[in-house]
Amino acid sequence: RAVHHRRGGTGPRAFRGRVPRAPRPRRSAPRPCGRRDRRTLRAASPRAAAAGAPASSVGAAAPAQGIARVVRAHGRPRRAPLATRGAGLMPEWPDLHVVRSRLEKALVGREIVLVRVGDPLVLRSTRPVETFLAHQRFVSVRHRGKFLIFDLDQGRIVVNPMLAGIFELADAEAKLTRSTALSLVLDDGNDLRYRDDKRMGKVHVVGLDDDLHDIHGFADLGPDAGDFSWSEGEFAQRARATRRELRNLLQDQSFLAGIGNAYADEILWEAMLHPKRRVATLNDEEMSRFYRSLKDVIARGAREVEEGLPPELGTKIRGHMQVRLRKGKPCPRCGTLIIKTRHGLDDMYLCPRCQPPPKGQIR
Ligand SMILES: [Zn+2]
Incomplete structure (x- = not known):
């Protein structure tokens, strides 16, 4: 029960004096979210995606450019039906399954060198998140239903993205967006960012001894939709x-x-x-x-x-x-x-x- 009551971070103060280059997220210009997502989707290169390389040079704020629109193999154009943000955008098993493996490649073995809290409202922790996470290393990345679990050498980060939470790998120098709730800068210059336009997701930061079953919704999970073994x-x-x-x-x-x-x-x-x-x-x-x-x-x-x-x-x-x-x-x-x-x-x-x-x- 202790896991999800107190909130970590302390509002905009969390950024003060710790971010030499990036501006405070609250002050950045509003982002035309639906449009940008659509463009990102269309511009996505499946070949590049399949390669699965960590995107150290692709900033979150930089729109992909110059790549032809993706067309399905059998000819029907890929539509990007993102007009109603939120509806249908909730990450589901296939999304988190793929995100997990990408994140694992990018994160395991890396050390967190800087913690930036953009939205303390999404954080659930009994510990001071910034000092607790600093200098921890990623050991593995798992997912369970709609939860993503980052195992660190001294703790865990458990994220339930709810309706609109989403992960990004960005260059640490790239501008933080207004909805970036948490940014973890790694020792290789990559930045794991969690953003949540709807502010409904939850990021639980817990110790190795804490029971994940205390996290709301975790204990009741049935087997995973993508690999259950029932006949x-x-x-x-x-x-x-x-x-x-x-x-x-x-x-x-x-x-x-x-x-x-x-x-x-x-x-x-x-x-x-x-x-x-x-x-x-x-x-x-x-x-x-x-x-x-x-x-x-x-x-x-x-x-x-x-x-x-x-x-x-x-x-x-x-x-x-x-x-x-x-x-x-x-x-x-x-x-x-x-x-x-x-x-x-x-x-x-x-x-x-x-x-x-x-x-x-x-x-
Ligand atoms: Zn029909």
């Missing part, structure tokens, strides 16, 4: 035991960890199942489709993100999605126009023909 039969049994609606079940982190709005929509479209169907109404063939679609869509998502994510990270890859954020576009399977409806607080996207609603519902 089809076991999956069906566990799903049926919940009696839930399919979309709610997919997003329940205690059932499987790491699926959010975007991949839930994609999985259900792939399985040709309406999001509000209840598990109990699925026949064996539908349950089998549900299971296989889940496995396939997450695995494919991880491949697409691996291919599309630029070395400096700092964006989320959604161009491969078939229904998510594609309202009014033809369903890739049947041509019917994709619709967007409300689902609690979330928006969901589906094909009204491929995914017929349960009895008694209009859509």
